[in-house]
Amino acid sequence: MSNRPIAQLPGAARMLCLSRRDGEICTRRAGHLGLHNRTGSSILWSDVNADQPRCPGSGSAATPAPRLADGYPNGLALCPVCFAFVALDVGTLSEHDSWRGDATREEADQRREWMNSHGW
């Protein structure tokens, strides 16, 4: 999946736009002007035809992700579509927006550690 290298670089991803279209993620700087683009590809898109923020992985069957020593991700499951950690609703991923980078440095570090320990 083309999203994986970005999901594996959570710290760097915080600086990126991360608009999505058909599974491609914009790798231009957050807040950039002009069309969205995945670096190294010729795929361009605008906000009009970007994917909706709601992740299509919502409602998929999932199980809680393995925990780090500190408990992270605290019983959440990894969404196979957008790589967010998402709360479970009776064995399925609850409704969520596609992952757009971690809110805090600490979360980004935990995500990185998790990916290193349990990721692909």
Ligand SMILES: [Zn+2]
């Ligand atoms: Zn963009």
Ligand SMILES: [Zn+2]
């Ligand atoms: Zn998702």
